[in-house]
Amino acid sequence: MPTAIIDGIATYYETAGSGPPLLMFSPGGFNATLDNWRAQGLYRRLNLMGQLADRYMCITFDKREAGRSGGRVERLSWSAYAAQGRGLLEHLGVERAYLMGGCVGCSIATTFAVAYPDAVAGMVLYSPAGGPRYRMLQQDRFVRHLAYVAECGLAQVVALAREVDKGFSQDSRVGPWSTVIRRDPEFAQRYAQYEPRRYAAVVAGMSRVLFDRDTVPGPEPEDLMLLDIPALIVPGEDASHATSAARYLQECLPNNEYWDVPVSGQTEDTAATRVLQFLDAVDSAA
Template sequence: MPTTVLDGIATRYEVAGSGPPLLMFSPGGFDSTLESWRTVGIYRRLRMLDHLTEQYTCVTFDRRESGESGGRLERISWPHYVRQGVALLDHLGFQQAYLMGGCVGCSTVAAVAVAHPERTLGMVLYSPAGGVKYRMKQHARFLTHLAYAEEHGLAQVVALARGTLAGFSADPRVGPWASVLRRDPEFAARYAATDPARYRLLAGGTARLLFDRDTVPGPEPEDLLTLDVPALIVPGQDDSHAPSAARYLQECLPRAEFWDVPVAEQTEATAPERVLRFLGGA
């Protein structure tokens, strides 16, 4: 699959299908890879990507610090993810596109739409990540990682990450830069040599910036309330995809359609058709 440099970070991506462009922000948390649309949870069951590529040019990619994309040791916030996605549109020559997010990808979709409404034709927010338990779970992961780094040192974090295939979600000790540590020896050397106090600020600041509320993280509600972009919201139904998170987006987005269907009734026969129907009318 092709790789390009976006915002200074190597990014692996794939373009499939034909029709209007649909930029897709993957589910999977800190393991948000382009394969996630075919392998993770409900998206595997729905075969969503297979259906969407029949009518749209679907652009999928590994989020920075995920899969085979690179990363940078810095305090990460939602605008960093926005820059990566918009730079990919620029690289492919798309002035405008539909956007779709799954899980945590919904936060970046909303953030892109707020920052670049003129480039956003419509957005699908499928099973948005959020809720009280989601925030608590994310902060607990960072605390576990920082405790391990404090006790064993960053060089041992590198060794641990390289000795396993587990990502940050499965084993918080490896931290959010685990995939880059495995793939990039130069990055791993710089990471291991980072001042521990500085690292605590970067990692702790990332947790605070990304997961700062008990609903869907990302853009401020006042920005969503003034956003003139059509949206389809499809609710999730577990601790990481609280129904309240989807309802929050419904409350904030003036042009939102809410598909009020339980997860068990979101099937391959119904869900792709509903998404395609929205995109066709957005």
């Protein structure tokens, strides 16, 4: 099982295909695992991975605190998630790569691009998560989790996480570290003994830092406006992937192509063709 240790945290990753490197930030919110590119809803239907790997070296990984990757109790930020991707490229000896984000992965990809612009050849932002309903839903999860902790304690969170097979996005009571609790008994023991007031401060801070706006969370708009990295933006159209979120990125990113096609028109044939068309054009111009 390929694993890289990044900032002391194990990151499970896979590579598929050959060609220019494409670092892929997975969809799936707090359960953003590499499997989601092939198994989750829209991405299963589009089969993007199966076609992109024919021309590019696709680098996929489980986001920290998700799937088979490890984690640590701390106030997480988009910068921390981007640093995981940067560390993975360094582990693989890749100096410059294309980025692709799906859903919440778009927030991480744009944060990566702002922090490490010289390491980014171009980026695909597919169905970016965002919008007022998305912000409200995410913040409500943190409120419900802290209410459960206040009533039942962290030891009960550990017990519940082991009892149910759900992540934070499906059951707010188990919290953002539920998958690490299930996989790592030593982590679970430390987690159960965490000082309650400090834990509440960490979680409240995460909610405020991660979901602070009614559009795509991540970099400040002024930072996006200074990027000269080619970007392809593909809109979503539901409560968690508002079309307004994609339009926000179109407004902020100065060097972008906006694929103005509804989700119903994004098919296995059309989506991969459009993404490859963009990546190949950027690669040829480099």
